[in-house]
Structures are given as C-alpha cells and as structure tokens.
Amino acid sequence: MSGVRIPPVLRTATGGQKQIEVDGSTVGELIDGLVAAYPALAGQLLASSGDLNPFVNVFLNETDIRHLDERATAVQPSDTLIILPAMAGGSRPQADG
Amino acid sequence: MTSETIAPPATEVTTDDRPRLSHETTRGLRCRNCGREEALGPSYVCPACFGPLEVTYDYEAIRARISPDTITARPPGIWRYLELLPVEAPPPRGLAVGSSPLLPGARIGRELGLEHLWLKDDTRNPTLSFKDRVVAVATARALTFGFDTLACASTGNLAGATAAAAAAVGLRAFVFVPADLEPAKVSHALAYGATVVRIDGTYDELNRLCLEVADEENWAFVNVNLRPFYAEGSKTLGLEIAEQLGWRLPDVVVVPVASGALLTKVAKAFEELALVGLIEPRPVRFVGAQAAGCSPVATAFARGSDEIAPVRNPDTIVKSLAIGSPADGRYALDIARRTGGSVEAVEDATTAGWIRRLAATEGIFTETAGGVTLGAVDAARRRGIIGPDDEVVALLTGNGLKTPDARLFGLDANGSSAAQTGLTPPIRPSLDAFEEWLSSGAWSREPVGGLA
Numbered sequence: 368m369s370g371v372r373i374p375p376v377l378r379t380a381t382g383g384q385k386q387i388e389v390d391g392s393t394v395g396e397l398i399d400g401l402v403a404a405y406p407a408l409a410g411q412l413l414a415s416s417g418d419l420n421p422f423v424n425v426f427l428n429e430t431d432i433r434h435l436d437e438r439a440t441a442v443q444p445s446d447t448l449i450i451l452p453a454m455a456g457g458s459r460p461q462a463d464g
Numbered sequence: 465m466t467s468e469t470i471a472p473p474a475t476e477v478t479t480d481d482r483p484r485l486s487h488e489t490t491r492g493l494r495c496r497n498c499g500r501e502e503a504l505g506p507s508y509v510c511p512a513c514f515g516p517l518e519v520t521y522d523y524e525a526i527r528a529r530i531s532p533d534t535i536t537a538r539p540p541g542i543w544r545y546l547e548l549l550p551v552e553a554p555p556p557r558g559l560a561v562g563s564s565p566l567l568p569g570a571r572i573g574r575e576l577g578l579e580h581l582w583l584k585d586d587t588r589n590p591t592l593s594f595k596d597r598v599v600a601v602a603t604a605r606a607l608t609f610g611f612d613t614l615a616c617a618s619t620g621n622l623a624g625a626t627a628a629a630a631a632a633v634g635l636r637a638f639v640f641v642p643a644d645l646e647p648a649k650v651s652h653a654l655a656y657g658a659t660v661v662r663i664d665g666t667y668d669e670l671n672r673l674c675l676e677v678a679d680e681e682n683w684a685f686v687n688v689n690l691r692p693f694y695a696e697g698s699k700t701l702g703l704e705i706a707e708q709l710g711w712r713l714p715d716v717v718v719v720p721v722a723s724g725a726l727l728t729k730v731a732k733a734f735e736e737l738a739l740v741g742l743i744e745p746r747p748v749r750f751v752g753a754q755a756a757g758c759s760p761v762a763t764a765f766a767r768g769s770d771e772i773a774p775v776r777n778p779d780t781i782v783k784s785l786a787i788g789s790p791a792d793g794r795y796a797l798d799i800a801r802r803t804g805g806s807v808e809a810v811e812d813a814t815t816a817g818w819i820r821r822l823a824a825t826e827g828i829f830t831e832t833a834g835g836v837t838l839g840a841v842d843a844a845r846r847r848g849i850i851g852p853d854d855e856v857v858a859l860l861t862g863n864g865l866k867t868p869d870a871r872l873f874g875l876d877a878n879g880s881s882a883a884q885t886g887l888t889p890p891i892r893p894s895l896d897a898f899e900e901w902l903s904s905g906a907w908s909r910e911p912v913g914g915l916a
C-alpha cells in the first residue's frame with residue numbers, strides 16, 4: 368500500500384480524509400485504485416478520455432510524474448503520491464480541446 | 465446596486481484622496497475551464513473540475529460609472545482603476561504602486577529598427593518591480609479576508625514585494641525562494657522584516673511545497689490561494705499603457721513570460737477597456753519573451769504544439785523568469801498565437817547585451833527580464849512578427865539593481881580595459897596621475913555599456 372495525499376478541494380469526495388492508502392505498483396494503478404474506492408473523484412481527476420485532467424499535477428514524493436514515466440512510473444510501498452492543482456494551466460492538452 | 469441608493473457616483477475622493485467604490489463591481493469567481501461560479505473567497509481551484517478560478521465583474525455597471533475623465537481626475541497609482549480591480553477600496557495603509565512612465569525609446573528603437581517604440585518603465589515601483597502591483601491587490605484582499613500572514617512562492621522579485629507590502633500594512637510575512645536566488649533579492653526581502661524560507665530546489669519545487677503549505681497553514685499566499693486576486697493586479701500595466709497612449713492600444717506589446725499570467729492579464733485589460741467603453745477595440749499582437757535556458761512556452765510555440773513540456777532544471781541567469789512549469793503558459797501561448805504574435809527564446813549573452821544597450825542608450829537599468837524582453841523585440845522584428853512602422857510597447861518589469869552583475873554575463877570583466885567595461889584601474893588621487901591615465905586613451909568615447 369502507498370499513501371496518496373488528498374488536497375482540500377478533493378476531500379469532500381473522500382469523506383474528509385487527507386491521506387488514503389491504495390494498492391498498486393505504478394502511479395496509474397494508484398490513481399485507478401483511488402478512483403475505484405472514491406468514484407466521486409473521477410470527474411475531478413480524470414478527463415473524458417480517461418487521462419489525467421489537464422489541471423491536475425501529480426507528484427511521486429517530490430517529483431512531478433511528467434519528469435518520470437507519467438502513469439507508468441513504478442511505485443514502492445514507502446512512496447507517497449501527492450495530488451495538487453496545476454494552478455492555472457497544467458501542461459497536458461485538454462482532452463476535449 | 466442596492467435599493468436604498470439612487471445612482472451615486474462610482475467613486476468619491478475621500479479626504480486622503482483615495483478613490484473608493486460606492487458599489488462593489490466585482491461579481492465573484494468563475495472557473496476558467498468549466499464556467500462554474502463560486503463566491504468570492506480565498507480559493508483558486510474549481511471544486512468541480514480542478515480548473516483555475518478567476519474574478520468576474522459587472523461590466524455594465526462599470527461602463528455606466530467610469531469614463532476617461534473620472535479616471536484622469538484621480539490620484540496616480542493602481543487604485544485609479546478601482547472598478548476593474550477585485551477590491552472594494554484600497555487598504556488604509558499601503559505602498560504607492562503604479563503609474564510608472566511610458567517613455568519613448570527612440571535611441572534603443574533605432575537599434576531595433578523601430579520608429580515607434582515605447583518603454584513601460586516599471587523598474588521604479590516601491591520594490592523596483594511590477595510585482596508590487598499584484599501584491600497590492602492581493603494584500604488588499606488578504607486584509608478583507610482577515611489573514612494575519614502574507615506569504616508567497618517567489619523567483620525573487622515577488623519576495624521583496626510581498627515582504628514590503630506586509631510591512632506596510634502590519635502583517636507577518638513568509639517568503640519562499642530558491643536557495644540559489646541572487647543575494648540582492650534575499651537581502652531586499654530580509655530588510656522588510658520577512659522570514660525568507662530558502663528551499664534547496666527549483667522554483668517549481670518550492671511552488672509545489674507552497675501549494676501544500678497553503679493547504680495546511682491559514683496564510684495568505686498571494687500567488688496560491690489569493691492567485692485570482694493577485695493576478696488581476698497585472699492588468700494595471702495594460703490599463704496604464706492604454707491611458708498613457710491617450711486611451712488607445714498599440715500594435716504590439718512585448719511581455720516577459722514566467723508563469724504567463726502577466727501576458728494574459730495585459731490582454732484581459734485591453735479587452736475590458738473595450739468592454740466598458742474606455743477605448744475602441746483593435747487587434748494587438750502579443751509577443752512573449754522567455755530565456756532560452758527556461759523556455760517551455762517558446763518551445764511549444766516554435767513546435768506548433770499545444771502541450772507545454774515542463775523544464776525540470778532551468779539553466780539561465782534570468783532567475784525571475786525561471787519557471788519550468790508555467791501556470792498560465794497555456795493561456796499565454798494561445799494569446800500569442802491568436803493575435804499573430806510569437807513567443808521568443810533569448811540566450812543569456814543576448815539578454816546581457818540588451819541590458820547594457822538599454823542602459824547606455826536610454827538611461828534605464830533593467831533587471832534580466834527586461835533584457836529578455838528587448839531580445840524578444842529584436843527576434844520578433846527580425847522574423848517579421850513586428851514591422852518597422854509598428855507602434856510597440858516593451859514591458860520593463862524590474863530594476864537592474866536587483867541583478868547588478870547580470871549585465872556582465874559573457875564579458876571577461878577582469879581581463880578587459882576601461883574602454884570595454886567603463887571601469888578604470890585604481891588611480892592615485894593626483895591631477896597628474898589622472899591626466900596621465902586620460903592621455904593613455906584607454907577609455908571609450910562612446911557609452912561603454914553599448915558594447916556587446
């Protein structure tokens with residue numbers, strides 16, 4: 368299990384929890400596991416294509432996953448995944464243009 | 465408008481000469497992605513889609529209440545545009561921000577092949593950069609929201625601006641900066657009594673940290689939880705440019721791009737001025753300026769891509785623009801493309817050369833971002849984005865005293881003569897010794913800063 372840190376704007380969907388333990392060996396599996404446990408997060412975290420919402424940034428410990436292997440990045444149980452708003456832009460093209 | 469009032473004046477000049485709104489012209493916050501409306505508050509993220517929030521206004525009400533005459537009659541400073549800012553009134557105490565001069569850049573313009581170049585000289589705000597504008601607006605809101613601590617994630621200029629603004633209104637300040645920040649900027653923030661939190665990492669890493677800290681501490685992070693208000697302060701540069709040109713717009717504006725917010729907000733200012741009837745709308749090309757060593761937006765522009773690939777390790781002397789993952793990069797890129805402008809990447813040696821040329825031809829010593837901006841004017845001019853007859857406004861957003869050694873980048877200052885650097889060796893304090901040195905001819909007849 369790895370920890371996923373939840374920002375305040377998403378805590379309504381997680382019953383107020385700030386950190387959630389999720390099973391998975393990659394970043395993608397952790398995100399999918401999180402959304403499976405808390406389906407209300409899907410609309411906020413994922414675009415209609417299933418990719419990450421362009422306004423979401425994900426960090427593995429202190430590193431932006433865009434500098435790693437994105438969703439395919441391997442995760443250890445001691446790792447923490449941090450979800451944060453991409454402030455105003457983010458870097459991924461919006462799925463719906 | 466409330467029912468008990470009948471068409472009061474939009475503003476009234478108080479005994480301390482500060483304009484005040486008789487009515488709130490700010491409507492609320494709206495998600496730039498999905499359009500969801502939110503109440504005014506210290507929030508910056510849409511709870512529905514994670515998109516960024518921005519301030520909305522009642523433009524019809526503003527249109528009915530302001531005119532060029534009402535604004536012209538007000539005291540100098542950013543608060544003369546109060547209706548287009550998300551505050552009800554300026555704070556009772558604060559710094560004198562804005563109304564920086566728009567200067568004709570005839571001599572530097574000739575070097576750039578431009579007949580009509582204007583220099584928006586924002587090097588002379590209270591803490592010597594345009595960041596005083598955004599911080600003033602955020603601080604006004606921080607006081608309204610009841611915060612006791614001001615904070616920021618800074619590439620340097622914002623640290624000093626936040627520290628000074630906090631001191632002026634009596635708030636505590638924590639400013640987060642990269643540990644390798646220029647010493648002058650660290651000293652500047654310390655001088656105002658701020659706690660300078662040095663982070664051993666890039667701006668993007670400390671920005672990520674500040675997002676987390678903002679969630680845990682009840683602090684007013686001017687560029688995090690107050691970002692929708694903070695960013696609106698950048699509009700005042702655009703508002704001033706239009707007013708100083710006689711309530712009209714130029715052909716081209718050249719803007720340094722770090723987060724990209726400044727470029728987007730100058731564009732928003734021009735749109736709003738037309739919406740409220742203060743100017744006639746006309747197309748303006750926007751040219752963005754980035755340092756080649758950290759140019760994610762310029763790279764996306766050059767590739768024709770919508771995707772802004774983050775730069776993990778910026779490598780440039782232009783630390784004030786060294787944001788590898790620019791928050792508003794997507795919007796700045798879109799505006800540059802949509803308006804027929806461009807986003808240019810400028811090498812550090814070129815930046816240093818333009819810092820020297822500007823100082824030697826116009827008497828303005830700009831921080832590194834200003835050198836990048838002039839380098840971008842040159843690049844866009846050479847590529848035909850800017851024509852020789854275009855009226856161009858270049859934004860000089862920070863003072864060279866913040867980065868005093870940057871102008872020497874690419875020069876061998878120690879190995880060069882006074883003819884190249886302007887600096888003589890030590891001379892004995894006697895007239896004979898001076899005359900002897902002068903007759904040696906080891907000095908330049910032209911302003912030495914102009915030498916590349």
